[in-house]
Amino acid sequence: MRDSIAHSHGIPVILNPAPARALSDELLSQVTYLTPNETEAGILAGIAVNSLETAKQAAQILLQKGVQHVIVTLGSKGALIVNHEGVQHIPGxxxxxxxxxxxxxxxxxxxxxxxxxxxxxxxxxxxxxxxxxxxxxxxxxxxxxxxxxxxxxxxxxxxxxxx
Known part of the structure; x- marks a missing residue:
């Protein structure tokens, strides 16, 4: 699979999943940094994202699909970093x-x-x-x-x- 070249060579992959659409678990498992906005996070995770708590839940689902770091962009509210080390809100x-x-x-x-x-x-x-x-x-x-x-x-x- 062509998408795996960077991943297979240990090169970090940043994916901004815009425009919003479903992506395969295989592709997501090769992503080092996924940077969806709230709408994109909801589509990828299959849940409505409308708060910090639901953004965290969506990010946790995406981690289970193999993404290493999920950074949900929240507009003026900043961004939410979710990875296996924990959750951190970075204010806007x-x-x-x-x-x-x-x-x-x-x-x-x-x-x-x-x-x-x-x-x-x-x-x-x-x-x-x-x-x-x-x-x-x-x-x-x-x-x-x-x-x-x-x-x-x-x-x-x-x-x-x-x-």
Whole structure:
């Protein structure tokens, strides 16, 4: 099966299951990081996802299918990391959403960049949340993608705001 090349060579696989549709258990068992939004998580798990608790339940079902880490993206509520080590909610950032068109793509790109840079999963998801928050603040797909300096400045401002 062609889909197993990366998995068979020990290369981490990140799968953003968009657009939402059912996927085989065989494919899911080869995924290192699965990043569904609430709708996608519900379709993949076969349950309605409308809260942190149901997101956790859906993620647990997906872990049973062989996914190593499930990161349910929750929009302004952040993301929920579920793996065999436990469950961790990574809060989102309060922003005014203008256009959500590239939010998932920017989140996944940022997650991949951070993981390949050696960041922990928690750090990578927090950074990806910030990228997603900045992305929805502008209209359009490509024009909304933030530069690294913008993300770093945003994170500094958010840290100062919370102090």
């Amino acid at each position: 950032f309060p922003v005014h959403a203008v256009d959500t068109v590239a939010a998932g793509d920017s989140f996944n790109g940022a997650l991949a960049q951070q993981l390949t840079s050696g960041k922990s999963l928690k750090e990578a998801v927090s950074f990806a949340n910030a990228v997603g928050a900045l992305t929805v603040g502008k209209a359009g797909a490509i024009p909304s993608l933030p530069w690294l300096a913008e993300v770093e400045q945003f994170l500094k401002q958010e840290a100062a705001r919370l102090e």
